Amino acid sequence: MRKAIALLFIALFFLAGNAFAQSDELVNTCALNIGNATYMKDFKVKLQQSSVKPPPSSKFSVLMNKGTIYKLNTCNADGYEGQAIVELYDGNKKITSNLQPDGSVKDAAGFFCQKSGVYKVDVYFKDGKEGAAVVILSFMQNK
Amino acid sequence: MEKILIVLAAFALVLFGCKSDPNKGSENFDDILGDDVNVESSEVTEEMPTEALQVLQNISSSPVEMAALLQASGVEFSERYIAEIQDVDRYNTDFKRALNLGILGADLGYLNMYKKTGPVMNNMQAIRKLSEELRVQQFFDFQTIKRLATNNENIDSLMYITLQSFNNMDTYLQQNGRSEVSALILCGTWIEGMYIATQVIKDAPEKNPEIEERIGDQKGIVENLTVMLSYYKNAGQFANLHKQFEDLLESYDGVTTTITQGEPEQREIDGIMVVIPNEVSNTVVPDETMENIINTVKNVRNNLIQL
Numbered sequence: 001m002r003k004a005i006a007l008l009f010i011a012l013f014f015l016a017g018n019a020f021a022q023s024d025e026l027v028n029t030c031a032l033n034i035g036n037a038t039y040m041k042d043f044k045v046k047l048q049q050s051s052v053k054p055p056p057s058s059k060f061s062v063l064m065n066k067g068t069i070y071k072l073n074t075c076n077a078d079g080y081e082g083q084a085i086v087e088l089y090d091g092n093k094k095i096t097s098n099l100q101p102d103g104s105v106k107d108a109a110g111f112f113c114q115k116s117g118v119y120k121v122d123v124y125f126k127d128g129k130e131g132a133a134v135v136i137l138s139f140m141q142n143k
Numbered sequence: 144m145e146k147i148l149i150v151l152a153a154f155a156l157v158l159f160g161c162k163s164d165p166n167k168g169s170e171n172f173d174d175i176l177g178d179d180v181n182v183e184s185s186e187v188t189e190e191m192p193t194e195a196l197q198v199l200q201n202i203s204s205s206p207v208e209m210a211a212l213l214q215a216s217g218v219e220f221s222e223r224y225i226a227e228i229q230d231v232d233r234y235n236t237d238f239k240r241a242l243n244l245g246i247l248g249a250d251l252g253y254l255n256m257y258k259k260t261g262p263v264m265n266n267m268q269a270i271r272k273l274s275e276e277l278r279v280q281q282f283f284d285f286q287t288i289k290r291l292a293t294n295n296e297n298i299d300s301l302m303y304i305t306l307q308s309f310n311n312m313d314t315y316l317q318q319n320g321r322s323e324v325s326a327l328i329l330c331g332t333w334i335e336g337m338y339i340a341t342q343v344i345k346d347a348p349e350k351n352p353e354i355e356e357r358i359g360d361q362k363g364i365v366e367n368l369t370v371m372l373s374y375y376k377n378a379g380q381f382a383n384l385h386k387q388f389e390d391l392l393e394s395y396d397g398v399t400t401t402i403t404q405g406e407p408e409q410r411e412i413d414g415i416m417v418v419i420p421n422e423v424s425n426t427v428v429p430d431e432t433m434e435n436i437i438n439t440v441k442n443v444r445n446n447l448i449q450l
Contacts, residue, residue: 031303035413038211039303041310063364065208065357066424069412096418110417112410115402115424116360139208140413141215 023077026134030075033107037071037138045084045123046132055128060121062137064113069140072121073108074098074133082131089120099126112142206249206336207306209357210256213343216351220257224339225250226448228269237277238380239450241324244273245331246448248309253339255302260292263301267292274312277324282312323381326371330384331447333368337361338444341437355433359426362395387443394439397432401425 027042045058064070074084083105087097098109105126125131226246234240247270254263267288274280284304291301309328316325340358344351369388375381407421428436 027307031307035415037413038207038299039306040207042307065212065360066426067212067353067357068208069417071413071415090420090422095420106415108415110412110415112412112417112419114405114420115422116357116426117363117424139211141208141211 023132023134026075026077027136030073030134030136033073033075034071034136034138037069037140039136039138041137043121043123043135043137044133045135047082047125047130049082049130050128052128055124057122057124060123061118062121064111064116064119066113066116067142068113069142070111070113071108071136071138071140072098072111073136073138074123075107075136077132077134080129080131080133082125082129082133084131084133084135085124085126086135087122089122090115090117095119206332206339207252207256207302209336209340210253212354212357213253213340214256216354218343218347218351218354220253220259221342221346222259222262224342225253225262225266226335228265230448231269231272234273234276234450237324238327240273240277241327242331242384242447242450244270244277245328245333246335246444247273248328249332249335249339251305252302252336255298255305258295258298260295260298260301263292264289279312279315279324282308282315284308323375323378326375327384330368330372330388333361333364334440334444334447337440341440344433345437355428356426358433358436359395359398359400359428360424362392362398362400362426365392365395387446391436391439391443394435395432396435397429399427401427 023044027044030042031039041062043058043060047056047058050056072086072088074086076082076084085097085099085105086109087099088095088109088111096109096111098106100106121135121137123133123135125133226243228247231243231247234243247266251263251266251270254260254266267283267285271280271283271285274283288301288304291297291304309332313325313328316322316328337358340354344354344358365388369385369392372381372385372388376385401424403423403425405421405423408419410417410419
């Protein structure tokens with residue numbers, strides 16, 4: 001029994017370390033996709049499969065400034081079916097998303113801020129599938 | 144074999160067991176205040192809501208945006224605006240170290256934005272010292288940063304690695320019961336970004352409406368920072384810092400923001416479709432108010448670096 005408990009802890013230890021390393025690697029890879037923008041932040045999201053509608057999501061608050069163009073790039077981790085959907089909200093009003101009206105999913109969504117303030121970033125996985133992803137927030141000055 | 148496994152399990156237990164409740168931000172106040180003899184009380188009246196701290200964490204990159212705005216507006220770089228790194232040896236408590244790590248972090252963003260890789264190395268030496276003393280040096284890959292700083296071709300990578308290091312450090316501090324350190328770093332970062340921007344306005348031969356509006360738009364952040372500090376105001380030096388931010392908020396009296404409705408549109412920029420919403424804010428900072436803000440920001444910032 002003691003051996004089993006010990007092995008469980010060892011496994012947890014290595015699995016935790018591996019998960020952190022993988023997500024950091026995904027951030028580094030994803031940051032290569034931001035084009036001419038400057039990296040600001042990254043959000044790591046991992047969600048279980050769910051049949052609940054709307055599907056569960058991770059929410060983040062971000063401050064955005066008037067006159068700045070923001071990009072939200074998504075990168076999905078290998079080994080998961082879920083495709084990350086990122087939505088940007090001003091209060092309850094959806095501003096933009098990488099989910100297109102025809103159901104296709106783009107790798108990025110852009111927003112040219114005209115009103116400084118705190119906005120919400122909502123990330124979930126299409127059709128409630130299990131997924132792990134990274135969202136990179138970057139900016140470009142409009143000059 | 145069994146003994147080895149038990150030892151490893153104990154090690155894992157210790158490792159995970161050390162991770163305290165992220166909401167318990169008040170436990171490390173003695174560590175924060177260190178050996179400062181002026182500290183009277185380390186009691187916290189109320190813990191800061193996690194959501195409020197998350198909002199505040201997410202404004203931490205704004206000095207880099209401010210630096211980008213300055214550069215895009217044609218403002219020349221000036222080393223006069225950044226903090227003296229030799230002051231770093233005087234910071235003998237975590238309170239002082241955290242505030243000044245934030246200040247140096249903002250300066251680093253400013254230097255990187257203007258591709259001033261020479262001063263970056265000096266700045267990183269000071270950051271290294273403070274981060275070691277704050278026990279967060281593991282988030283900075285100083286060797287890689289040094290390599291990137293000596294190669295002007297890799298400025299984007301340098302910017303990325305330094306910003307990500309600060310972000311990861313913030314997350315770690317908040318998730319490990321050290322949210323006060325994170326809050327202090329944030330205050331330092333923000334005030335330094337504001338100091339650089341307000342000094343630019345003060346020295347500018349003519350008005351720059353875009354930078355002035357950005358300074359005016361910071362009113363909401365000052366409100367948030369002041370509220371954040373109010374959670375800690377019964378703890379020694381936090382009371383004084385809270386008072387300084389209250390003064391700063393007061394200096395914003397007279398700033399007004401109006402919202403007008405425009406036409407929404409979409410445009411392809413840098414390879415992606417960008418939404419341009421229809422609500423447009425317009426922030427006005429009267430001259431007298433701007434003068435008050437410039438003076439108050441300077442006072443607060445200089446108080447922090449002279450701690």
